[in-house]
Amino acid sequence: MFRxxxxxxxxxxxxxxxxxxxxxxxxxxNSAEAxxxxxxxxxxxxxxxx
Amino acid sequence: MIxxxxxxxxxxxxxxxxxxxxxxxxxxxxxxxxxxxxxRDAAQLFGYAPxxxxxxxxxxxxxxxxxxxxxERSNLQPGEAVLxxxxxxxxxxxxASWRVGATGRVVGIxxxxxxxxKAQAHATASGATMECQEGRMEEIPLPDASVDxxxxxxxxxxxxxxxxxxxxxxRVLRPGGRISITDIVSAKQLSQSIVNDPKLWAS
Numbered sequence: 352m353f354r355x356x357x358x359x360x361x362x363x364x365x366x367x368x369x370x371x372x373x374x375x376x377x378x379x380x381n382s383a384e385a386x387x388x389x390x391x392x393x394x395x396x397x398x399x400x401x
Numbered sequence: 402m403i404x405x406x407x408x409x410x411x412x413x414x415x416x417x418x419x420x421x422x423x424x425x426x427x428x429x430x431x432x433x434x435x436x437x438x439x440x441r442d443a444a445q446l447f448g449y450a451p452x453x454x455x456x457x458x459x460x461x462x463x464x465x466x467x468x469x470x471x472x473e474r475s476n477l478q479p480g481e482a483v484l485x486x487x488x489x490x491x492x493x494x495x496x497a498s499w500r501v502g503a504t505g506r507v508v509g510i511x512x513x514x515x516x517x518x519k520a521q522a523h524a525t526a527s528g529a530t531m532e533c534q535e536g537r538m539e540e541i542p543l544p545d546a547s548v549d550x551x552x553x554x555x556x557x558x559x560x561x562x563x564x565x566x567x568x569x570x571x572r573v574l575r576p577g578g579r580i581s582i583t584d585i586v587s588a589k590q591l592s593q594s595i596v597n598d599p600k601l602w603a604s
Binding site for chain 1: 557567
């Protein structure tokens with residue numbers, strides 16, 4: 352996702368993990384952890400042309 | 402001979418139906434059990450201010466199904482035009498409307514026209530102003546360079562065409578505009594069985 356933002360032309364791409372996110376069902380959470388699934392916050396800027 | 406593009410298109414249609422069904426169920430049955438936390442508990446977990454949750458309509462809060470808090474870093478200012486991608490029952494759009502005020506503008510886009518109506522009703526009930534349009538995040542029904550900020554909460558991960566969604570966000574933003582989104586990402590490629598299962602994908 353971060354790469355997509357940069358490739359599309361966004362700048363100042365920043366991200367941080369949402370620390371308290373987890374799935375409600377334990378089986379889903381276990382599967383999510385196996386795939387490294389997490390929630391992240393992302394900000395990015397569409398620059399003003401020079 | 403099977404055309405991969407046709408298979409993809411068919412899967413997308415099935416996924417769209419499942420997404421609409423699942424999030425409509427959250428709105429209709431907020432006490433139900435889903436793969437994800439939702440409602441006030443989830444919003445508080447992600448740092449939504451209690452005063453926002455008290456001020457917003459209870460049914461908008463109960464239907465909250467986000468994965469974080471895009472307002473934490475959105476830095477919304479009075480007068481700004483905001484797009485909420487996947488606006489659902491409207492909680493994030495309502496909060497955005499309070500922050501940009503009467504001189505600002507908030508547009509929600511959602512796959513489900515029934516949710517659009519619900520979101521607009523919630524906004525009106527809470528003294529907020531938002532317009533909601535039925536539409537896909539892969540084809541945002543807004544002109545180029547028409548918004549200052551795009552917010553989104555747990556929605557982009559539902560798309561098979563994420564590059565297209567990002568391109569659309571870029572297109573509708575004015576130069577100098579920004580995004581503040583929260584979403585689910587995966588460090589590993591999901592298995593084909595997950596990709597092909599609309600219920601798992603929509604979760």
